[in-house]
Amino acid sequence: xxxxxxxxxxxxxxxxxxxxxxxxxxxxxxxxxxxxxxxxxxxxxxxxxxxxxxxxxxxxxxxxxxxxxxxxxxxxxxxxxxxxxxxxxxxxxxxxxxxxxxxxxxxxxxxxxxxxxxxxxxxxxxxxxxxxxxxxxxxxxxxxxxxxxxxxxxxxxxxxxxxxxxxxxxxxxxxxxxxxxxxxxxxxxxxxxxxx
Numbered sequence: 001x002x003x004x005x006x007x008x009x010x011x012x013x014x015x016x017x018x019x020x021x022x023x024x025x026x027x028x029x030x031x032x033x034x035x036x037x038x039x040x041x042x043x044x045x046x047x048x049x050x051x052x053x054x055x056x057x058x059x060x061x062x063x064x065x066x067x068x069x070x071x072x073x074x075x076x077x078x079x080x081x082x083x084x085x086x087x088x089x090x091x092x093x094x095x096x097x098x099x100x101x102x103x104x105x106x107x108x109x110x111x112x113x114x115x116x117x118x119x120x121x122x123x124x125x126x127x128x129x130x131x132x133x134x135x136x137x138x139x140x141x142x143x144x145x146x147x148x149x150x151x152x153x154x155x156x157x158x159x160x161x162x163x164x165x166x167x168x169x170x171x172x173x174x175x176x177x178x179x180x181x182x183x184x185x186x187x188x189x190x191x192x193x194x195x196x
Contacts (some may be wrong), residue, residue, distance in 0.1 A: 046160065047076050053156050058148055062143070067140045075133040079126065086122040090115065 051072075060068060095115045107115075138146055 001057070049160075050076075050156055053159075054149070054152055055154075057152050058145065060145065064141055066143065068137060071133065071136045071140065075129060078129045081127065082125045083121055085125075086118060089118050095119075 051069075055070075093114060095118070096113060101184075137149065141149065
């Protein structure tokens with residue numbers, strides 16, 4: 001009799017706990033992200049991934065690190081602004097790109113030339129910013145660390161390309177693929193880069 005009461009009580013507890021697991025908590029509804037927010041998030045995560053990658057692989061003294069990261073952050077900000085300005089100028093002129101490419105065959109030649117003019121200006125601005133960055137890090141880092149930085153820059157770009165290829169191959173919702181959302185965490189990249 002006593003065991004029967006214990007069994008009944010156990011079954012009731014188990015039944016109550018199972019009904020608790022069956023109900024999922026209500027998820028708060030969030031508004032859909034706008035295209036600019038998605039791009040900003042992806043771009044920001046790339047910059048963060050790059051910083052994590054370099055912090056784990058570039059050996060700097062405390063003095064070098066303090067000066068280098070200040071210059072690096074300023075350069076990353078400049079680079080991001082140049083890209084945003086380019087995209088804004090394209091949208092202002094109605095020169096939107098499909099998946100990163102212009103459909104030149106369907107456009108008036110004058111509009112294609114306008115696109116190339118803006119693209120060349122962007123490239124000049126990027127080169128100017130990179131040249132300034134290079135001159136600054138030459139004053140901060142040892143020659144060996146400057147060389148190491150650019151080697152790591154190549155490695156990072158290769159790793160980023162690999163991640164993008166994997167993302168394209170993976171079944172992802174068309175909205176996210178179109179917006180350039182990257183999969184992976186900042187910690188995944190350096191681990192894979194070190195294993196090469």
